[in-house]
Structures are given as C-alpha cells and as structure tokens.
Amino acid sequence: MTTEPLAARPKKVRNFALLSNRAGGAFLLPAGLLVSVFVIFPFFWVIFVSFTNRTLLGRTALNPEFVGLANYLTLFDPATFFQRGQFGFSLILTTQFVLCSALLGQALLGLVLAWLIQTVPPAVKRMVETFVIGAWILPEVVIGFAWFAFLDRDAGTLNMLLKSVGLPPGDFLLQHPFWVIVVFNTWRGAAFSMMLFNSAFASIPPSYFQAADVAGASSFQKFRDIGLPLIRGHIVTDLILITMWTFNVFTPFLLTNGGPSYRTELVSIYNYRVAFQDFQFGKGAAVGVIMMLINLAFALVYLSIGKKKAAQS
Structure with a gap:
C-alpha cells in the first residue's frame, strides 16, 4: 500500500473541447466560402486568363482562345521592352519610384521624424503625430484632389506662395511629374514608418540614453550608436512592408x-x-500574375526574416 500523500500524486489533466470538429467546421464554413469566392477563385481565374486572348469586346470576349505564353512574350519582347508605354518601361519606372519614395523617402523621413519627436515636449509630439497620422488616415481620393489643387498651374496654392515671395511659378505636374508623385507618396506614406520607429525607440530602456548623456554623447551619437543598432529588425520590417505597398x-x-x-x-x-x-x-x-510573383518574393523575404527573429528570441 502506497504512503504517498495525495498532494504529491500527479493529477490527470483532461482536455475538453468546447466545440466538436463538426460544429467548428460549420462556423468556419461561411468564412471559407467568402475566401474561396473572392480570393482563391479569382487567383486561379487570373492565371487561366493570362494564357488566353480574352478581351472585353469582339469575338474573343465570349470565345477566348488559348495562346500559351504569347501574352508574357509580348510583355518581355526585347524590341519594345524599354519603350514608353510598354511593360518594361513601367517596371523600371516603378523600381525607381520604389527606391526614391519608399526606401529613401518614407523610411528615411519616418526614421528622422520618429527620432526628433523623442526629444520634444509632449504637446509638440502629440501635434506632430496628429498631422502626420492625418495624412495617413485620410481617403486617397481626398488626398489626391487636395494635392492636385495645391500643384495646379493657374490657381494652385504652391504657385501662389511662389509668387508672393517673388519666385516664378511652374507647371510641376507637366514639367516634373515623376518627382511630384515621389514627394506625394513620401508625404503620405511616411506616417507608417514614423509610427513604427516611434514604438521601436520607445521600447529602448531609458537608462541607455541616460548613460550616454552622462558620457557627454551628442544626439547624433546616441542615434548612431544606440538607436539604430537596437531597432535594426524594425527597419528591415518597415522596408519590406513599404516596398510592397509602394510597388x-x-x-x-x-x-x-x-x-x-x-x-x-x-x-x-x-x-x-x-x-x-x-x-x-x-x-x-499576365501583368497581374507577374505583379503577384513579385509580391510573393517580397512576402517570402518578410516571412523568412520573421522566422529568424522568432528563432533568435
């Protein structure tokens, strides 16, 4: 007969499921149907259509023909690839747009703003965050027409300001259209980077910066030697996300x-x-399929980095 006390005996733990598998499947069925109708089916339908000559009008609207890789070969035709109005020109232009707007614009501006508001009074910090986040949450149509009114050649606000200080006005949408959309997208998208980096800086223990202050470090030295190394993972995450969105x-x-x-x-x-x-x-x-493949590459890079960060933690 055992003399082991009752408190020392191992207790049997039973797992009780709140719902049976059948009931859980019934709850998931509506969501599965929605995902199938609006995500999975369009995904495979676009891939199928990319191998046909389907159009909206004409004979091929109702009876499209299978053309194999003809659409893809047309997009990557070396004879027209770099011409304006062709896929290659748009792809190169998009790459330049991503580099200037996302990497050098949104990420850099958001990082600088996030660092600067760490040292300002709380009232100023809240005001800056309000204005920056306002550019992020306003509808795109409202933002687009506001910028169009700002840059209008005849009655735009920017030209009115230039005239008031004695500078000549300009037709920026016609003379510098690429840099206009770069500045526009940077101004709108920097809010996400700023909020991400602001949270990253706030997670750094204040004692690190206090020790740097005692050592006489400048703001740039604290940013370079303490801030940047500790938020390196956040920087990579931000770059990948804004690259996908900007693309x-x-x-x-x-x-x-x-x-x-x-x-x-x-x-x-x-x-x-x-x-x-x-x-x-x-x-x-076919263009949509190529864009999906490019986005898939970005997503795989993001997931691999996330797995590395999870393994290190």
Whole structure:
C-alpha cells in the first residue's frame, strides 16, 4: 500500500473541447466560402486568363482562345521592352519610384521624424503625430484632389506662395511629374514608418540614453550608436512592408493619369490601362500574375526574416 500523500500524486489533466470538429467546421464554413469566392477563385481565374486572348469586346470576349505564353512574350519582347508605354518601361519606372519614395523617402523621413519627436515636449509630439497620422488616415481620393489643387498651374496654392515671395511659378505636374508623385507618396506614406520607429525607440530602456548623456554623447551619437543598432529588425520590417505597398500603389493616377507621355505610368497604372482601357484582359491578367510573383518574393523575404527573429528570441 502506497504512503504517498495525495498532494504529491500527479493529477490527470483532461482536455475538453468546447466545440466538436463538426460544429467548428460549420462556423468556419461561411468564412471559407467568402475566401474561396473572392480570393482563391479569382487567383486561379487570373492565371487561366493570362494564357488566353480574352478581351472585353469582339469575338474573343465570349470565345477566348488559348495562346500559351504569347501574352508574357509580348510583355518581355526585347524590341519594345524599354519603350514608353510598354511593360518594361513601367517596371523600371516603378523600381525607381520604389527606391526614391519608399526606401529613401518614407523610411528615411519616418526614421528622422520618429527620432526628433523623442526629444520634444509632449504637446509638440502629440501635434506632430496628429498631422502626420492625418495624412495617413485620410481617403486617397481626398488626398489626391487636395494635392492636385495645391500643384495646379493657374490657381494652385504652391504657385501662389511662389509668387508672393517673388519666385516664378511652374507647371510641376507637366514639367516634373515623376518627382511630384515621389514627394506625394513620401508625404503620405511616411506616417507608417514614423509610427513604427516611434514604438521601436520607445521600447529602448531609458537608462541607455541616460548613460550616454552622462558620457557627454551628442544626439547624433546616441542615434548612431544606440538607436539604430537596437531597432535594426524594425527597419528591415518597415522596408519590406513599404516596398510592397509602394510597388502596388495606384494613388498617383489621381494626379497624373499616368502621363504626360507615360512618364508616371507605374506598373499598377499600366495594368489598369491595358485591362480596363484597352480591354485586353488576357494581357492585363499576365501583368497581374507577374505583379503577384513579385509580391510573393517580397512576402517570402518578410516571412523568412520573421522566422529568424522568432528563432533568435
């Protein structure tokens, strides 16, 4: 007969499921149907259409023909790849737009703003955050038309300000359209980077900066030697996310309509023109598949970095 006390005996733990598998499947069924109808089916339908010559009008609207890789070969035709209005030109232009707007614009501006507001009074910090976040949450259509009114050649606010200080006005949407959409997208998207980096800086123990103050370190030295090394993971996450968002952005269409002379026709705008203005659904679907593959590459990089960070923690 055992003399082991009752308190020392191991207790048997039973797992009781709140719902049976059948009941859980019934609750998940509506969500699964929605995902299937609006995500999975369109995904495979776009891939199928990209191998056809489907159009909106004409004989191929009802009876599209299978053309294999013809749409993809047309997009990557070396003879026209670098011409304005072609896929290659839009892809290169989008790459330049991502580098200037996302990497050098949004990330850098958001990082600088996040660092500067760490040292300002709380009232100023709240005011800056309000203005920056306002640019982020306002509808894109409102922001687009506000910037169009700001840059208008005849009655725009910017030209009025230039005239008031004796400087000549300019038609910025016509003369410098690419840099206009870069500045526009940077101004709008820097809020996300600022909020992310602001949270990252706030997570650093204040004792680190206090020790640096005792050692006589300047603000730049604290930023370089303490701030940047400790938020390196947040910087990588921010760069990947804003790169994906900037690559797919469509808002510059509200300012320039892709012009003048295709000088601001990003890949997303090119896809819109081919599919919904030229009615070439097969070619537009091929562009969409290529964009999905590029986004998939960014997503895989983001997931791999996330797994590394989880393993290190």
